[in-house]
Amino acid sequence: MxxxxxxxxxxxxxxxxxxxxxxxxxxxxxxxxxxxxxxxxxxxxxxxxxxxxxxxxxxxxxxxxxxxxxxxxxxxxxxxxxxxxxxxxxxxxxRMNKVLEIHESDLDAVVEPGVTRTQLNEALRATGLMFTVDPGADATLGGMAATRASGTNTVRYGTMADNVLAMEVVLPDGQILHTGSRARKSSTGYDLTHLFVGSEGTLGIITKLTVRLYGQPEHIAAATCAFPNIESAVDTVILAIQMGLPLARIELLDEMQMKGMNIYNPDMVLPEIPHLFLEFHGTEAGVAEQVESFAALVEENGGSDFAWASKTEDRTRLWKARHEAYYAGKALRKGAESVVTDCCVPISALAACIAKTKEIVAASGLIAPLVGHVGDGNFHLLILIEPNNTDEMARARDLAEQVNMLALEFGGTVSGEHGVGLGKRKYLAQEHGPAYALMNTLKRTIDPNNIMNPGKLVTLN
Known part of the structure; x- marks a missing residue:
């Protein structure tokens, strides 16, 4: 009632x-x-x-x-x-879904919060520009800003935090606030724009965003390569980053995820061992040089089956398969439900963190394929459980909690891109220490009646 x-x-x-x-x-x-x-x-x-x-x-x-x-x-x-x-x-x-302005010369656009990333890129098609943040789902830009979303392009183009220049936000009392500007930098006061990026609707509602755009690359090539183990794949990525190779996407899929990919995509038969999916952007000559350099690193680290494609249809097929990793993972256990979690650690700790994670998964007795934005140190587990099985749900939740705590042990964060919501709030005090108390103070100051998405992110009653 x-x-x-x-x-x-x-x-x-x-x-x-x-x-x-x-x-x-x-x-x-x-x-x-x-x-x-x-x-x-x-x-x-x-x-x-x-x-x-x-x-x-x-x-x-x-x-x-x-x-x-x-x-x-x-x-x-x-x-x-x-x-x-x-x-x-x-x-x-x-219903607030208009692309309001496109400033081609300044490489930015002004949009309402209900505009989706594919809608914006469709509007940009004739300009030679693109919006780069791609979390997989065709999410709204308002939601992506509120959750500080990222995705497969982050290693080169950054997260939503890097790509939001200004905002219009309505505060809990109805006041309309404008933060930031279309200028590329500012040194005037507190960075209020990025206070609201990642605030998950707990401080106000975003009603307008100014976002950064990039030129569409002259040439794009995608590649896949296989490795005998996770460590050699991650070592290859670390070397590539240290060399300054400007890779646009570097995605890791473990052997269990590759098995699911083969089940879900029968025409994509790849060895069921760890793989990297990659994408290179630049001039035709520049991309060829990147591919050659990376192929040498793959060979040096024991990789194999290096194959690359520059045709649009081949690249589209590859990244469609990557974006469908959730469904491919679920194909490993017919009719299963899933518990999804992610975490992020320094890249140098990634291989060790994943190795420990796989030990925890084995001990749980559950199936949990792994994918990751390896260039960022971010990985995801899809923990498969039988519907309405309370024992498996409890084990899945315990597994997710162990992985979150493991990330903190390795100097990382309990979420690289999923955000906090209800699922990860209990870890924030441990991750942020006294800074978490300051988050609560900010929430109480801006939203004293606690009407904005109560029960999320912070711990006000």
Missing amino acids: RSAHIEQTITALRTLLGDRLSTGSSVLDQHSHDEAYTSPMRPDAVAFPETTQEVSAILRLCNENSCPVVPYGIGSSLEGHIVPVQGGITIDTS
């Missing part, structure tokens, strides 16, 4: 939004979960604003009534970020 303050909020929002405020069961169910293994919980209503002014009015009403608010992009997050654990109003930004 809804509380009086939520009923009052819904009544006021229905006057403001009309049929763009929904309490229908299917809409509430859609907004009750993301792609994580956390339990779904319905919001009391879902609002679909179309302007910044509407977002401001919604937040002002919710703040006055102490009604919880959860921002929602497309629902592709992986740690329960958008689960409305205290009910309230979910604000779905999907």
Whole structure:
């Protein structure tokens, strides 16, 4: 049963939004979960604003009534970020989806938060420019900024933190705030833009972003190569980075993940041993030089089956297979559900951390294929479990926790790109120490009524 303050909020929002405020069961169910293994919980209503002014009015009403608010992009997050654990109003930004400005000379674009990465790149097609952050899912840029997303291109082009120049944000009391500018650098005061990048909807709602663009490379080539073990693959990557090879993508897939790839993609028969998937960007001559240099490193470190392709269709097939790693991993156990986790460590510690992780996986008795953005020291586990098997779920959660703690032991972080949400909040005090208390102070100062995505990231009651 809804509380009086939520009923009052819904009544006021229905006057403001009309049929763009929904309490229908299917809409509430859609907004009750993301792609994580956390339990779904319905919001009391879902609002679909179309302007910044509407977002401001919604937040002002919710703040006055102490009604919880959860921002929602497309629902592709992986740690329960958008689960409305205290009910309230979910604000779905999907109708705020305009590419507002493209500044070709300055290599930037201004977009609304509901614009997806593929939508922006489609708008850029004729300009010779591209937006580079690619988390795999066709996520919204607002959601990607809120979770500080990254992905396969990060090793060369950076994360969302590196690619957001400015923001328009609505604070919990409805105030509209502008941070940053289209200038490439500034030394004027606190960096408020990057306070909101990674804040996961706990401080406000992003209603506009200025993002960095890059020129599309003249030539692109992709490659695969196999290694006898994880250590030799990682050593090859470390040497490549130390040599200054400007690799655009460096993806690691372990032997279990390669087995799943072969099951899921019968026409892609590759040896079931650790592989690197790579991509090179530059001039035709430059790419050829990169490929030659990297091939020499592969040979030096005991790698084999080095094969590269520059045809668009071949590259597309390769990266489609990589982006479908989740489904390929699940093919290892028909009908399985999954618990997904990630962590990130210094690159020099990656091979040792993965080796220890694989020992923990073996001890758990579970199947858990591994993929990683090896150039960043970031890897992911897909832990497969039988549906409704409480014992396996408990073992999977314990396995994920051991991997998170292992990352901290190696001087890393419990999440390189999945974020915190509900799933990783309990590790933050250990990872950040006194700095975590400061995060709580900032949250309390900006959102004293604790209406913004309560129960996430920080520990306010």
